[in-house]
Amino acid sequence: MARDHGFHPVRIKRVIQETPDARTFVLDAPFSYRAGQFLTLRICGTLRSYSLSSSPDADDEPATTVKRVPGGLVSNWMHDHLGPGDVVESTLPAGVFCLRESDAPLVAFCGGSGITPIMSLVKSALATTGRRVRVLAADRDADSVIFASALAELAGRHPGRFEIRHHLDAEQGLVTEAEVRAFAGGDLDADFYLCGPAPFMDLVERVLLDLGVAPERILVERFEQAAADDEPAGEETGGTVTIVLNGRRHTVPQHSGESLLESARRAGLAPPFSCEAGNCATCIAQVTEGEAKMRVNNALDEDEVADGWVLTCQGEPVTPHLTVVYDD
Ligand SMILES: Cc1cc2nc3c(=O)[nH]c(=O)nc-3n(C[C@H](O)[C@H](O)[C@H](O)COP(=O)(O)OP(=O)(O)OC[C@H]3O[C@@H](n4cnc5c(N)ncnc54)[C@H](O)[C@@H]3O)c2cc1C
Numbered sequence: 001m002a003r004d005h006g007f008h009p010v011r012i013k014r015v016i017q018e019t020p021d022a023r024t025f026v027l028d029a030p031f032s033y034r035a036g037q038f039l040t041l042r043i044c045g046t047l048r049s050y051s052l053s054s055s056p057d058a059d060d061e062p063a064t065t066v067k068r069v070p071g072g073l074v075s076n077w078m079h080d081h082l083g084p085g086d087v088v089e090s091t092l093p094a095g096v097f098c099l100r101e102s103d104a105p106l107v108a109f110c111g112g113s114g115i116t117p118i119m120s121l122v123k124s125a126l127a128t129t130g131r132r133v134r135v136l137a138a139d140r141d142a143d144s145v146i147f148a149s150a151l152a153e154l155a156g157r158h159p160g161r162f163e164i165r166h167h168l169d170a171e172q173g174l175v176t177e178a179e180v181r182a183f184a185g186g187d188l189d190a191d192f193y194l195c196g197p198a199p200f201m202d203l204v205e206r207v208l209l210d211l212g213v214a215p216e217r218i219l220v221e222r223f224e225q226a227a228a229d230d231e232p233a234g235e236e237t238g239g240t241v242t243i244v245l246n247g248r249r250h251t252v253p254q255h256s257g258e259s260l261l262e263s264a265r266r267a268g269l270a271p272p273f274s275c276e277a278g279n280c281a282t283c284i285a286q287v288t289e290g291e292a293k294m295r296v297n298n299a300l301d302e303d304e305v306a307d308g309w310v311l312t313c314q315g316e317p318v319t320p321h322l323t324v325v326y327d328d
């Protein structure tokens with residue numbers, strides 16, 4: 001079945017000030033979604049992804065929670081300009097950072113705004129399963145903790161089943177390897193969910209792997225954008241890449257090591273993109289001839305990949321000729 005990757009108008013219903021620099025935008029949007037998924041918003045022509053912090057199983061209305069990034073274009077614009085009744089453009093929910101069919105405990109490590117998809121997952125796991133759930137939430141200081149009272153309330157409602165542990169950098173310094181080991185504790189057969197700043201997630205992932213946790217039990221959601229890539233394109237391979245954008249075909253010579261997004265840019269085109277790190281699916285397109293391999297895929301599920309969808313910022317041709325079609 002064809003997937004809808006287009007943008008739709010979504011009205012902001014309410015805005016909740018969670019902390020001095022985090023706001024929840026409650027949305028008037030009747031879409032269905034899975035806990036842990038995200039939306040991509042088009043704000044003033046710029047694309048940014050935001051996780052749904054609400055749970056489809058515990059909340060009546062979808063909501064996303066946005067933290068100001070110092071100097072950041074979209075997060076600050078949303079805080080400063082978006083209010084009830086305003087309309088933004090959004091994709092339908094997407095992403096694969098979701099609950100798996102399992103009775104195993106769920107253990108989450110999150111930092112800062114990384115609590116957003118974790119909150120959704122926690123609420124759904126508690127509402128729809130009997131799984132034990134534990135969260136270590138790392139924040140700068142007590143004022144920066146998003147959802148502090150909602151998390152405390154969940155712990156009160158699910159004694160013995162839900163544990164929230166807060167780590168405050170201002171009091172304890174950065175999270176250490178020993179702390180990760182201690183929190184993972186005896187739950188090595190758990191599903192581990194990680195979302196936060198890259199160095200924090202890298203530390204947690206390394207410690208979990210050292211402890212012997214199976215890689216497929218570690219689910220990671222990355223918010224960050226790729227650093228600018230100034231690498232020149234590789235040699236011409238003799239093949240071609242054909243890009244169909246806005247219904248028009250453009251063919252360029254294939255270069256080794258070049259992503260489909262880079263090939264499209266070399267053709268003088270301006271296809272959609274945001275993170276350029278395989279995290280957000282903004283750059284999605286469908287391969288209709290030939291084959292591409294993704295370096296990183298943190299956003300498309302197996303069915304989408306089987307149907308030929310590719311993250312063009314990560315896809316490289318593996319056949320001499322390839323055609324990739326962007327949705328209109
Ligand atoms: C799948 C996905 C889900 C996301 N979910 C959420 C969410 O629920 N809540 C939320 O607040 N954000 C979330 N993000 C991050 C969000 O998409 C933006 O990257 C973030 O709001 C910054 O955008 P900006 O336009 O304000 O800053 P930009 O103008 O893009 O960047 C300004 C500066 O900040 C740096 N920067 C960019 N992004 C980050 C970041 N995430 N952390 C620290 N520094 C950064 C840049 O390198 C640059 O120097 C998510 C990202 C992805 C890919």
Ligand code: FES
Pocket residue numbers: 272273274275276277278279280281282283284299311312313314
């Ligand atoms: S631009 Fe985000 S996955 Fe390609």
